[in-house]
Amino acid sequence: MSDSRTPVVFIHGLWLHSSSWQPWVELFHENGYEPITPGWPGEATTVEESRAAPDAVADKSLTEVVDYMKTVVAGLEREPIIIGHSFGGLITELLMGEGLGVAGVAIDPAQIKGVLPLPLAQLRAGFPGLGNPANIHKAVSLTSEQFRFGFGNAISQEESDALYNAWNIPSPAKPLFEVAAGNFNPHAANKADTRNEGRGPLLLIAGGKDHTAPEVTTKAAFNLYRHSTAVTEFTDFEDRGHSLAIDAGWRDVADSVLAWLKAQGL
Template sequence: MSGLTTRELEEIERANDAGRPVVVFIHGLWLLSSSWDRWRALFEDAGYATIAPGWPDDPDSVQEARANPEVFAHKMVQQVTDHYLDAIGRLIGGKPAIVGHSFGGLIAQKIAGDGAAAVTVAIDPAPFRGVLPVPVSSLRSSAAVIGNPANIGRAVALTFDQFRYGWANALPEEEARALYDEFHVAASGVPIFQAVGANFNPFTEARVETKNPERGPLLLISGEKDHTIPWAVTHAQFKKQERNPGVTEIVELPGRGHSLTIDSGWREVAETALTFVTTHVQHSSV
């Protein structure tokens, strides 16, 4: 039995009816799928159909999420990946393009590694097994979760100060506060423990099949000032992925932090992703 919601199924039906190339958006921790709304409008204006499934059991709104934070607990990387693969499997007309941010960027690469994506854009993606750099800022950003082992079974919300350091360090405090109030929700602690332990666990779910020749073109986007996923982490993923026979590119956006998909500079990031998708989707099976 599918775990897709009525909203998700309706989005898939609309995308199928549109007869356009489809772009699937995948959010990461501490956000909901509604964080992609402006991106979806931009891509749809450019001629795409879009869907943005949530993670399993995600509430419909930020207000509901804050009232029921416990629903986020226990969500694991493969469970979330399978949820998106279920949605993708219901699309008709060929493989979709995939755009993911943070843990959504890791999941996007897992989907591409399964051969289920036509084109993939991973933005400040969480690391997978084989990615070795562990910058100090990444450790500090994840301390809100991994600082307490009991958080592996909890939903964890960030304080504003934690959000400001890990997400909004490149922004004025006023904008950082506005983003925190508008977008931030609790998140499952499990995926962070999975990513942190990936290089010590040969059976980890935080793994990506980078050598699949059916992976398709891949763009990695890194924010220069990102504390959560610094350049070293994204570049290490690029070095693993560039061994793939498909097109593999990386770009660093100056002055941008982890909030780059939702802050006032979101359009620059979205247009970078859109250009890559449009360049390569015509050569794909979409």
């Protein structure tokens, strides 16, 4: 890794493979950063291999994934920028709360503990995992129709299906159950230190048409940071759904992140 480049750790969420970040990797590399895209523990190198071996990620907890990402960060020569989408956004918030990363960007993040709104669309989006209690120890796959509702509702059916075919993989259901119970658990895995005043700047991004991580939940998370003097900012893309980081409009989101990072001196 070049000493002159700031590393950027891209963390994906449920039901997407780490390679879905590739367009961002190329753009950030062109802009002078050193991007990496660690998969979740047990995740295979390719989409095809991940689909063929779902048991490799079954029963992985949120804490296991966070601890793994800590080892990734610790292994870098320089402190990184951390950018996550969906559950990757939640992981970004957890890592930033512990003072890891020079800056963080959480795109359509899953809820941290303390976020109270629970829209019906979000319940439906999580139903493939949460609908059966026995799923807690399993890896769960989405159908193309479920992907369309949870990710691709703001884009065409054709584009949604193309993204599903390109990037969708089975994912552990356990983190869904952990987040769903987070507000009732004093030791919740999704409890972020929102009062940390020594962390780097954090940007929360919402999609106005997102079913999986609705805008109202991201705004509620943003409000939880009001007691910290550390830089915390919020922006939204009103006409975008949960696929905003991977669909045809990804560049608008990525460019806004680059502009924000440059405004932070990074």
